[in-house]
Amino acid sequence: MREKIISVKDLSYNVENTEILKFINFDIYKNDFVGIIGPNGAGKSTLIKILVGEIKNYIGSVNINGKIGYVPQKDEFDRTFPIRAFEVALMGMYNEVGVFKRYKKKHYEKVRNIMKMLDIEYLYNRNVGKLSGGEYQRLSLARALVSDPDILILDEPEAGVDSNAQKIIYSILEDLNKKGMTIILVSHDISMVLKKVNTVMCLNKTLHCHKNSIDMTSDDLKKIYSEELELLVHIDKPLKVVSRND
Numbered sequence: 001m002r003e004k005i006i007s008v009k010d011l012s013y014n015v016e017n018t019e020i021l022k023f024i025n026f027d028i029y030k031n032d033f034v035g036i037i038g039p040n041g042a043g044k045s046t047l048i049k050i051l052v053g054e055i056k057n058y059i060g061s062v063n064i065n066g067k068i069g070y071v072p073q074k075d076e077f078d079r080t081f082p083i084r085a086f087e088v089a090l091m092g093m094y095n096e097v098g099v100f101k102r103y104k105k106k107h108y109e110k111v112r113n114i115m116k117m118l119d120i121e122y123l124y125n126r127n128v129g130k131l132s133g134g135e136y137q138r139l140s141l142a143r144a145l146v147s148d149p150d151i152l153i154l155d156e157p158e159a160g161v162d163s164n165a166q167k168i169i170y171s172i173l174e175d176l177n178k179k180g181m182t183i184i185l186v187s188h189d190i191s192m193v194l195k196k197v198n199t200v201m202c203l204n205k206t207l208h209c210h211k212n213s214i215d216m217t218s219d220d221l222k223k224i225y226s227e228e229l230e231l232l233v234h235i236d237k238p239l240k241v242v243s244r245n246d
């Protein structure tokens with residue numbers, strides 16, 4: 001039987017009497033590759049922040065059965081700050097070493113190995129202010145991976161990077177998923193999501209669909225995107241013909 005890794009029941013979240021998320025229910029299983037799509041303001045980042053524990057005052061229950069690695073949408077710190085790439089990646093092990101402990105040789109080695117795996121070892125000593133958007137995105141991924149997460153959560157990994165960097169990121173994610181990692185990402189690139197992930201969640205305050213990507217139909221997308229759909233997705237019906245190997 002497949003192992004349930006995340007279980008969300010009757011989740012609602014309000015800010016000052018405004019409903020941001022309403023009565024959301026879903027389960028995510030080990031090794032799922034999930035894409036969360038929805039228009040601007042649909043509540044995608046809010047849902048992610050609840051899953052990673054940044055927002056706590058929600059209604060309902062959220063059970064997570066594993067360690068989460070998080071790649072947020074925006075920089076968490078000023079990139080003009082003089083800090084080198086490997087030091088940013090090391091921050092991913094902050095919980096492991098604690099406030100007063102020092103990083104050991106094994107921590108530096110781990111950072112180097114993961115940067116190597118992500119093809120950014122050459123950036124090891126470079127100041128973060130000197131990295132391109134795509135390089136910085138992979139460094140954020142390295143920081144999330146050094147903690148050995150069971151679940152990787154990414155908020156718009158393709159934001160601000162060119163199509164080549166986007167392809168690199170998705171191919172890394174596919175490899176990680178093949179190795180057993182559960183991956184959840186938020187994206188506005190519907191075509192890419194439909195090609196790459198296994199499970200799609202369509203969110204617009206409520207969860208309008210949660211199904212295998214190969215079973216997605218134009219009607220599922222229309223429920224959340226209305227008439228701009230043609231501009232967003234360059235695929236004719238049926239969506240089932242989308243090839244995963246493109």
Ligand SMILES: Nc1ncnc2c1ncn2[C@@H]1O[C@H](COP(=O)(O)OP(=O)(O)OP(=O)(O)O)[C@@H](O)[C@H]1O
Nearest residue numbers: 015018020038039040041042043044045046047188
């Ligand atoms: N702290 C807050 N106070 C007031 N409103 C908020 C707060 N946080 C989020 N919202 C509102 O909640 C809604 C959902 O925001 P959220 O960032 O989760 O959407 P999103 O789907 O990630 O959007 P986008 O695709 O534009 O990034 C938006 O209308 C936003 O303005």
